[in-house]
Amino acid sequence: MSQREWIEKDFYKELGIASSASTEEIKKAYRKLARDLHPDANPGDPKAEERFKAVSEAHTVLSDPAKRAEYDETRRLFSGGGYGRGGGFTPGAGGGFSQSFDLGDIFGQAGGGGADGGLGDLFGGLFNRGGGATRTGSRPRRGADVEAETTLGFREAAKGVTVPLYLTSPSPCTTCHGSGAKPGTSPRVCPICNGSGVVSRNQGAFGFSEPCDECRGTGSIIDDPCVDCHGSGTQNRTRTINVRIPPGIADGQRIRLAGQGEAGLRGAPSGDLFVTVHVSQDKVFGRTGDDLTLALPVSYSELVLGTTVSVPTLEGRVGVKVPPGTADGRILRVRGRGVPKRGGGAGDLLVTVKVAVPPKLDDDAVAALRALQEAEKSSGFDPRAGWAGA
Ligand SMILES: [Zn+2]
Ligand SMILES: [Zn+2]
Structure with missing residues (x-):
């Protein structure tokens, strides 16, 4: 499935749930729909079959937290923006910047715009997970490592123990679902760059592109920022993870939990979690x-x-x-x-x-x-x- 399809498809609508739905709600909605629409229950009904496929596809993406985050992020970045309007990324306009400019933060490294120019290449560079299209110089943006501390009793540390850790890290704002705009409003397409996030500038025979100042390269402008996240689209949320501390850990030792750090951007690998363990004294x-x-x-x-x-x-x-x-x-x-x-x-x-x-x-x-x-x-x-x- 291409990222382009992701922008067109509303998986939440497909499952009849809110975009803030919990994993449990997603599972429940899917189970019900899958049962109702299953081809065995609707023999010879092509419409049901089509819906069944669409629902399965939605579930595949939304039930996987990494994929869901990527999907949400994709739709957030491009909702009402360049692609949807079809204006920003026409091959003609794309020719210049794909050669000369590293789109950096927003677009990863979308170098090497080939003959077909435009959108395909941009997305190829943006979403490194999408199959074989790994491009030179593109690197996934791994999530940040997270440091945490915990204090164990002497005997727990000696025998090994599983402790809950409460971690606070940024995740999409629940009020605006990550858009950064006040509920009821949406970000507006940047009029300067038409949502592409870049502007072209001609200098002599060469055309240069650079990030749009007006929208700081995001392609959209938020007139009415969400009050809860101040327009950032993210909120610090506390999550609990259970950390298994191996027996025999000593005071001051640090354990690494691969992939338990902050989520990577757009499906990139998560960072690691490092837990420094303190061990209290024992009376005996x-x-x-x-x-x-x-x-x-x-x-x-x-x-x-x-x-x-x-x-x-x-x-x-x-x-x-x-x-x-x-x-x-x-x-x-x-x-x-x-x-x-x-x-x-x-x-x-x-x-x-x-x-x-x-x-x-x-x-x-x-x-x-x-x-x-x-x-x-x-x-x-x-x-x-x-x-x-x-
Ligand atoms: Zn918000
Ligand atoms: Zn702009």
């Missing part, structure tokens, strides 16, 4: 690379006599054995209970034992400790034995 856990760290408070007697302590991990608790005679500060390693690794498996849980000194004890405990002190001395324990001679 710390992290060194893929290893999870944990300080385990123990009593002096637990270290001396040995014990098994129930310790939290990302997935439930595990019993960690503290062998008799464990030194304070020793690190006990629990294999495979750390942060999940990208390629599968997980780091370790590193448990550092740390003596908790009781701030206050009852008389019995104090008496027992005094007895212990004596017993230690008589058994020959000297905590500072290593300092002999220092």
Whole structure:
């Protein structure tokens, strides 16, 4: 289907919906019409068949957000403008500018106007997606990249999580449907350039074309701008996307979501979305690379006599054995209970034992400790034995 047809056809009308219809409304309208008009339901009725085809075509375009945006944009650019009136793009007038002038922003690069000049070439350069007609120098106008940030809890980040992100980016204004003109009015064809967006200027033997000043190259003039978008035809809209954060992401890391940035102009690829992830601290856990760290408070007697302590991990608790005679500060390693690794498996849980000194004890405990002190001395324990001679 050519872009030229897009300008002529009103797909919204075909489906009997408003141009602001939601995806759901489009689907619903199509389903009903497709059922009513289906050739099986209307055998030998060429009119129904024709309508059925038209409805299918409309649905194909409108149900694909990228195609729909391209379609809307095409119709916005050319509604009542140069093409519709047939004035602006006659081959004769086109001969000059197609050779000499890069139409830039509005038209992409419509170079190389051949023998047939005029419209076909202009559109060939404008819509790069339309098949094999890729022209030298034409490049699709990719949508802008978008930066976003999110803050995750420590455990979410370690285990991986899907978070909703609310992004605000420009999309067609709902009030004026992207035309930029106040509802009830339409943009008027620029009288200076007759809607082509370019004006020709003769200089000696050569004809030059340049963007029209009057309409700034858009081909149309808005007398009564839409109050909601101030004539720009776009509005910032918030959308939600669910971002899957892989397990093990660290504070400050950035993830790239290809194609989730701003929509490209006229069907060009979308930009990318970059999400910078912040990870908040956890009361219990710390992290060194893929290893999870944990300080385990123990009593002096637990270290001396040995014990098994129930310790939290990302997935439930595990019993960690503290062998008799464990030194304070020793690190006990629990294999495979750390942060999940990208390629599968997980780091370790590193448990550092740390003596908790009781701030206050009852008389019995104090008496027992005094007895212990004596017993230690008589058994020959000297905590500072290593300092002999220092
Ligand atoms: Zn508007
Ligand atoms: Zn103009």
